[in-house]
Amino acid sequence: MGTPEFATPSLNALLREHDVAAVVTRADKPKGRGKKISYSSVKLAAMEHGLTALQPKSFKDEGFLERLIAFRADAFVVTAYGRILPKAALEAPKYGCVNVHPSLLPKYRGASPIHSAIINGEKKTGVSVMRLDEGMDTGDVISRDEIIIENDDTYGSLHDRLAVLGAKALLAALSLIERGEARFEKQNDAEATYSTLITPDTGRLDWRKDAREIVNLIRGVTPSPGAKVTFKGETLKIIAARAEEDASCGAPGEIIAVTSEGICVQAKTGRVVITKLQPPGKKPMEALAYVNGHSVGAGEFFD
Numbered sequence: 001m002g003t004p005e006f007a008t009p010s011l012n013a014l015l016r017e018h019d020v021a022a023v024v025t026r027a028d029k030p031k032g033r034g035k036k037i038s039y040s041s042v043k044l045a046a047m048e049h050g051l052t053a054l055q056p057k058s059f060k061d062e063g064f065l066e067r068l069i070a071f072r073a074d075a076f077v078v079t080a081y082g083r084i085l086p087k088a089a090l091e092a093p094k095y096g097c098v099n100v101h102p103s104l105l106p107k108y109r110g111a112s113p114i115h116s117a118i119i120n121g122e123k124k125t126g127v128s129v130m131r132l133d134e135g136m137d138t139g140d141v142i143s144r145d146e147i148i149i150e151n152d153d154t155y156g157s158l159h160d161r162l163a164v165l166g167a168k169a170l171l172a173a174l175s176l177i178e179r180g181e182a183r184f185e186k187q188n189d190a191e192a193t194y195s196t197l198i199t200p201d202t203g204r205l206d207w208r209k210d211a212r213e214i215v216n217l218i219r220g221v222t223p224s225p226g227a228k229v230t231f232k233g234e235t236l237k238i239i240a241a242r243a244e245e246d247a248s249c250g251a252p253g254e255i256i257a258v259t260s261e262g263i264c265v266q267a268k269t270g271r272v273v274i275t276k277l278q279p280p281g282k283k284p285m286e287a288l289a290y291v292n293g294h295s296v297g298a299g300e301f302f303d
Contacts, residue, residue: 001025005041006163007079010100013167014077015049018174021071022052026082059086068092075177077170078132082111090132095177097132100166102159103195104128104144106187109137110195114159117149119196119220121212124148125158127166129173131184138192140184142173154222203227207253207302211243211270230303231296239284240276245269253301262287265302 001024002011014020023046031038039047046053056064068076069092076089076097090097103113105128110116117125126146130139145165149158176182196202203221205214205228218227218241227238241262250256250266257264262275278284290296 001076001081001085002042002079003040003082004080006102006159006166007042007081008045009163009167010077010079010170011042011045013171017171020049020051021073022054024054024056024068024081027055027057059083059089065089075174077174079166079170084134084136085132087134090134098142098170098173098177099130099132099137099139100170101128101130101137102126102162102166104146105130105137105141106189106192108193108195112195112198114162115155115198115202115220116195117220118153118155118158119217121216122149125162127162127169129166129169130187138187138189140186142176142182142184143169145169152219154219156223198225200225205229205238205302207265207272208268211245211267211272214267214272215241215243231300232294234280236280236290236302237278237284238274238276239278241272241274243267244271244273246271251301253303255296255298255300255302257298258288258291258296260288263291263296 003026011020011023023042025040025042025046028037028039028043030036043053043055054064054067059065065088068089073093075093075095078085078097079100085097101113102125103117104126108116113125124146126144128141129143130141133139147161147165173182198221203217203226205217207214218238221227222239229236229238248266248269252266252268254266255263256266256271262273265272265274274287276284277287277290279290
Protein backbone atom coordinates (compact mmCIF):
# COMPACT_ATOMS: atom_id res chain seq x y z
CA MET A 1 0.00 0.00 0.00
CA GLY A 2 1.57 3.24 -1.15
CA THR A 3 1.09 6.23 -3.40
CA PRO A 4 3.97 8.65 -4.11
CA GLU A 5 7.45 8.16 -5.48
CA PHE A 6 8.83 7.53 -1.98
CA ALA A 7 7.01 4.17 -1.94
CA THR A 8 8.32 2.75 -5.23
CA PRO A 9 11.77 1.61 -3.98
CA SER A 10 10.01 -0.38 -1.25
CA LEU A 11 7.70 -2.00 -3.81
CA ASN A 12 10.64 -2.85 -6.07
CA ALA A 13 12.52 -4.34 -3.11
CA LEU A 14 9.53 -6.50 -2.20
CA LEU A 15 9.30 -7.77 -5.76
CA ARG A 16 12.92 -8.95 -5.58
CA GLU A 17 12.46 -11.07 -2.46
CA HIS A 18 8.75 -11.70 -1.90
CA ASP A 19 5.52 -12.54 -3.72
CA VAL A 20 3.39 -9.41 -4.07
CA ALA A 21 -0.28 -10.35 -4.38
CA ALA A 22 -1.56 -6.86 -5.18
CA VAL A 23 -0.92 -3.15 -4.80
CA VAL A 24 -3.26 -0.68 -3.13
CA THR A 25 -2.86 2.99 -4.05
CA ARG A 26 -4.87 6.20 -4.00
CA ALA A 27 -7.48 6.86 -6.68
CA ASP A 28 -6.35 8.58 -9.90
CA LYS A 29 -6.60 12.37 -9.84
CA PRO A 30 -6.95 15.04 -12.53
CA LYS A 31 -3.82 17.20 -12.64
CA GLY A 32 -2.80 20.49 -14.19
CA ARG A 33 -4.78 22.99 -16.21
CA GLY A 34 -6.01 20.36 -18.63
CA LYS A 35 -7.21 18.14 -15.75
CA LYS A 36 -5.51 15.17 -17.35
CA ILE A 37 -5.80 12.02 -15.24
CA SER A 38 -2.57 11.38 -13.36
CA TYR A 39 -1.52 7.97 -12.02
CA SER A 40 0.36 7.64 -8.75
CA SER A 41 4.00 6.54 -8.87
CA VAL A 42 3.04 3.26 -7.22
CA LYS A 43 0.30 2.56 -9.79
CA LEU A 44 2.79 3.15 -12.60
CA ALA A 45 5.21 0.71 -10.97
CA ALA A 46 2.43 -1.84 -10.49
CA MET A 47 1.46 -1.58 -14.17
CA GLU A 48 5.08 -2.02 -15.20
CA HIS A 49 5.28 -5.29 -13.26
CA GLY A 50 1.83 -6.56 -14.24
CA LEU A 51 0.43 -6.33 -10.70
CA THR A 52 -3.19 -5.89 -9.73
CA ALA A 53 -3.67 -2.26 -8.60
CA LEU A 54 -6.61 -1.59 -6.28
CA GLN A 55 -7.69 2.06 -5.90
CA PRO A 56 -10.49 2.40 -3.37
CA LYS A 57 -11.77 5.85 -2.44
CA SER A 58 -11.87 4.55 1.12
CA PHE A 59 -11.80 1.28 3.04
CA LYS A 60 -15.58 1.59 3.24
CA ASP A 61 -15.95 0.96 -0.50
CA GLU A 62 -18.33 -1.96 -0.97
CA GLY A 63 -16.48 -5.27 -1.05
CA PHE A 64 -13.00 -3.75 -0.84
CA LEU A 65 -12.08 -4.95 2.63
CA GLU A 66 -13.39 -8.44 1.88
CA ARG A 67 -11.32 -8.56 -1.30
CA LEU A 68 -8.27 -7.41 0.60
CA ILE A 69 -8.68 -10.10 3.27
CA ALA A 70 -9.25 -12.75 0.58
CA PHE A 71 -5.64 -12.38 -0.60
CA ARG A 72 -4.63 -14.15 2.64
CA ALA A 73 -1.44 -12.11 2.68
CA ASP A 74 1.24 -12.79 5.27
CA ALA A 75 1.69 -9.04 5.68
CA PHE A 76 0.40 -5.72 4.43
CA VAL A 77 3.28 -3.36 3.74
CA VAL A 78 2.41 0.33 3.97
CA THR A 79 4.71 3.07 2.68
CA ALA A 80 3.33 6.62 2.31
CA TYR A 81 -0.15 5.35 1.43
CA GLY A 82 -1.89 8.39 2.87
CA ARG A 83 -4.73 6.75 4.78
CA ILE A 84 -5.11 5.29 8.28
CA LEU A 85 -6.08 1.63 8.10
CA PRO A 86 -9.16 0.41 10.01
CA LYS A 87 -8.85 -2.24 12.69
CA ALA A 88 -10.19 -5.00 10.41
CA ALA A 89 -7.40 -4.36 7.92
CA LEU A 90 -4.75 -4.15 10.64
CA GLU A 91 -5.75 -7.55 11.98
CA ALA A 92 -6.16 -9.34 8.63
CA PRO A 93 -2.62 -10.45 7.75
CA LYS A 94 -0.69 -13.12 9.64
CA TYR A 95 2.19 -10.79 10.57
CA GLY A 96 0.20 -7.58 10.74
CA CYS A 97 0.78 -4.35 8.83
CA VAL A 98 4.38 -3.19 8.45
CA ASN A 99 5.02 0.49 7.80
CA VAL A 100 8.08 2.40 6.57
CA HIS A 101 8.15 5.92 8.01
CA PRO A 102 10.87 8.48 7.09
CA SER A 103 11.79 9.72 10.57
CA LEU A 104 13.31 8.43 13.78
CA LEU A 105 10.05 7.77 15.60
CA PRO A 106 8.55 9.03 17.84
CA LYS A 107 10.06 12.18 16.33
CA TYR A 108 8.15 13.72 13.42
CA ARG A 109 5.02 11.65 13.28
CA GLY A 110 2.66 12.69 10.51
CA ALA A 111 2.69 13.32 6.78
CA SER A 112 5.72 15.57 6.20
CA PRO A 113 8.67 14.35 8.30
CA ILE A 114 11.30 14.92 5.59
CA HIS A 115 10.34 18.55 5.01
CA SER A 116 10.14 19.12 8.77
CA ALA A 117 13.56 17.69 9.59
CA ILE A 118 15.31 20.08 7.19
CA ILE A 119 13.14 23.11 8.03
CA ASN A 120 13.89 22.63 11.73
CA GLY A 121 17.64 22.35 11.16
CA GLU A 122 18.05 18.72 12.23
CA LYS A 123 21.50 17.19 11.75
CA LYS A 124 20.22 13.65 11.32
CA THR A 125 17.05 11.76 10.50
CA GLY A 126 16.30 8.25 9.26
CA VAL A 127 13.65 5.64 8.67
CA SER A 128 11.65 3.65 11.19
CA VAL A 129 9.95 0.36 10.39
CA MET A 130 6.99 -0.29 12.66
CA ARG A 131 3.92 -2.43 13.08
CA LEU A 132 0.87 -0.26 12.45
CA ASP A 133 -1.85 0.28 15.02
CA GLU A 134 -4.94 2.49 14.90
CA GLY A 135 -3.03 5.70 15.72
CA MET A 136 -1.01 8.03 13.50
CA ASP A 137 2.51 6.58 13.44
CA THR A 138 2.16 5.31 17.01
CA GLY A 139 2.85 1.61 16.46
CA ASP A 140 5.65 -0.49 17.94
CA VAL A 141 9.00 0.09 16.22
CA ILE A 142 10.93 -2.83 14.76
CA SER A 143 14.01 -0.91 13.56
CA ARG A 144 15.48 2.57 13.15
CA ASP A 145 18.17 3.43 10.61
CA GLU A 146 19.88 6.83 10.84
CA ILE A 147 21.18 9.06 8.08
CA ILE A 148 23.11 12.35 8.27
CA ILE A 149 21.43 15.44 6.81
CA GLU A 150 24.10 17.11 4.71
CA ASN A 151 24.41 20.91 4.63
CA ASP A 152 23.35 20.99 0.97
CA ASP A 153 20.50 18.49 1.28
CA THR A 154 17.13 19.63 0.04
CA TYR A 155 13.78 17.94 0.55
CA GLY A 156 14.28 16.31 -2.86
CA SER A 157 17.74 14.87 -2.24
CA LEU A 158 16.96 13.70 1.29
CA HIS A 159 13.67 12.17 0.12
CA ASP A 160 15.49 10.06 -2.46
CA ARG A 161 18.12 8.82 -0.02
CA LEU A 162 15.52 7.95 2.61
CA ALA A 163 13.41 6.08 0.06
CA VAL A 164 16.36 3.81 -0.76
CA LEU A 165 17.24 3.39 2.91
CA GLY A 166 13.61 2.61 3.71
CA ALA A 167 13.49 -0.19 1.13
CA LYS A 168 16.57 -1.84 2.64
CA ALA A 169 15.24 -1.46 6.18
CA LEU A 170 11.90 -2.94 5.13
CA LEU A 171 13.46 -6.13 3.76
CA ALA A 172 15.59 -6.52 6.89
CA ALA A 173 12.55 -6.07 9.15
CA LEU A 174 10.42 -8.54 7.19
CA SER A 175 13.22 -11.09 7.45
CA LEU A 176 13.31 -10.66 11.23
CA ILE A 177 9.53 -11.00 11.46
CA GLU A 178 9.47 -14.11 9.30
CA ARG A 179 12.18 -15.76 11.44
CA GLY A 180 10.41 -14.79 14.65
CA GLU A 181 13.35 -12.63 15.74
CA ALA A 182 11.76 -9.17 15.52
CA ARG A 183 11.65 -7.10 18.72
CA PHE A 184 8.78 -4.64 18.94
CA GLU A 185 9.64 -1.52 20.93
CA LYS A 186 6.80 0.65 22.24
CA GLN A 187 7.17 4.33 21.41
CA ASN A 188 7.50 6.87 24.20
CA ASP A 189 4.56 9.19 23.52
CA ALA A 190 6.05 11.81 25.84
CA GLU A 191 8.92 12.24 23.35
CA ALA A 192 6.67 12.47 20.29
CA THR A 193 6.86 15.44 17.93
CA TYR A 194 4.78 16.09 14.84
CA SER A 195 5.48 17.18 11.29
CA THR A 196 4.96 20.70 10.03
CA LEU A 197 1.79 21.08 7.96
CA ILE A 198 3.06 21.70 4.42
CA THR A 199 0.90 23.90 2.20
CA PRO A 200 1.62 25.94 -0.95
CA ASP A 201 2.20 28.92 1.36
CA THR A 202 4.74 27.17 3.61
CA GLY A 203 7.60 28.36 1.42
CA ARG A 204 6.69 32.07 1.56
CA LEU A 205 9.86 33.62 2.97
CA ASP A 206 9.72 35.85 6.03
CA TRP A 207 12.80 38.08 6.10
CA ARG A 208 12.17 38.89 9.76
CA LYS A 209 13.62 35.49 10.62
CA ASP A 210 17.29 34.61 11.00
CA ALA A 211 19.25 33.87 7.84
CA ARG A 212 19.86 30.24 8.85
CA GLU A 213 16.14 29.65 9.45
CA ILE A 214 15.31 31.11 6.04
CA VAL A 215 17.89 28.94 4.26
CA ASN A 216 16.66 25.83 6.09
CA LEU A 217 13.13 26.63 4.91
CA ILE A 218 14.33 27.05 1.32
CA ARG A 219 16.08 23.68 1.47
CA GLY A 220 13.11 22.04 3.18
CA VAL A 221 10.58 23.03 0.51
CA THR A 222 12.78 22.47 -2.56
CA PRO A 223 11.64 21.31 -5.05
CA SER A 224 8.11 21.16 -3.63
CA PRO A 225 6.13 23.23 -2.77
CA GLY A 226 8.98 25.70 -3.33
CA ALA A 227 10.29 28.82 -1.58
CA LYS A 228 8.75 32.04 -2.88
CA VAL A 229 9.36 35.79 -2.74
CA THR A 230 7.76 38.72 -4.53
CA PHE A 231 9.93 41.19 -6.46
CA LYS A 232 8.45 44.03 -8.49
CA GLY A 233 5.10 42.29 -8.69
CA GLU A 234 6.51 38.92 -9.80
CA THR A 235 6.62 35.76 -7.70
CA LEU A 236 10.10 34.26 -7.84
CA LYS A 237 10.89 30.74 -6.73
CA ILE A 238 14.12 30.54 -4.75
CA ILE A 239 15.96 27.33 -5.64
CA ALA A 240 19.23 27.64 -3.71
CA ALA A 241 20.76 29.97 -1.13
CA ARG A 242 23.21 30.05 1.73
CA ALA A 243 23.38 31.95 5.01
CA GLU A 244 26.05 34.44 6.01
CA GLU A 245 26.51 35.73 9.53
CA ASP A 246 27.45 39.30 8.53
CA ALA A 247 26.34 42.12 10.82
CA SER A 248 23.03 43.76 10.00
CA CYS A 249 23.26 46.79 7.73
CA GLY A 250 19.78 47.00 6.28
CA ALA A 251 16.11 46.25 6.84
CA PRO A 252 14.75 42.69 6.56
CA GLY A 253 14.19 41.85 2.90
CA GLU A 254 16.47 44.61 1.64
CA ILE A 255 18.91 43.74 -1.15
CA ILE A 256 22.30 44.67 0.32
CA ALA A 257 24.42 43.87 -2.70
CA VAL A 258 24.61 41.95 -5.95
CA THR A 259 27.97 40.17 -6.14
CA SER A 260 29.59 37.48 -8.25
CA GLU A 261 28.19 34.96 -5.74
CA GLY A 262 24.54 36.01 -5.92
CA ILE A 263 21.94 38.39 -4.50
CA CYS A 264 22.60 39.28 -0.84
CA VAL A 265 19.40 39.92 1.13
CA GLN A 266 19.22 41.14 4.72
CA ALA A 267 17.45 38.90 7.25
CA LYS A 268 16.64 39.66 10.88
CA THR A 269 20.17 38.55 11.68
CA GLY A 270 22.67 37.64 8.99
CA ARG A 271 22.18 37.65 5.26
CA VAL A 272 20.79 35.22 2.72
CA VAL A 273 22.80 34.89 -0.49
CA ILE A 274 20.46 33.71 -3.23
CA THR A 275 22.42 31.73 -5.80
CA LYS A 276 19.68 30.18 -7.92
CA LEU A 277 16.08 31.16 -8.65
CA GLN A 278 13.21 30.63 -11.07
CA PRO A 279 11.12 33.45 -12.57
CA PRO A 280 7.48 32.75 -13.58
CA GLY A 281 7.21 30.61 -16.69
CA LYS A 282 10.99 30.16 -16.93
CA LYS A 283 13.46 27.43 -16.07
CA PRO A 284 15.63 27.66 -12.93
CA MET A 285 18.66 29.89 -13.49
CA GLU A 286 21.69 31.24 -11.68
CA ALA A 287 20.82 34.38 -9.72
CA LEU A 288 23.32 36.42 -11.74
CA ALA A 289 21.66 35.35 -15.00
CA TYR A 290 18.43 36.78 -13.62
CA VAL A 291 20.21 39.98 -12.58
CA ASN A 292 21.66 40.37 -16.07
CA GLY A 293 18.18 40.40 -17.57
CA HIS A 294 16.44 42.50 -14.91
CA SER A 295 17.03 45.66 -12.94
CA VAL A 296 18.11 44.42 -9.50
CA GLY A 297 20.04 46.72 -7.23
CA ALA A 298 21.00 47.47 -3.65
CA GLY A 299 18.29 49.17 -1.66
CA GLU A 300 15.43 47.34 -3.38
CA PHE A 301 13.33 44.81 -1.49
CA PHE A 302 12.16 41.22 -1.72
CA ASP A 303 8.73 40.78 -0.12
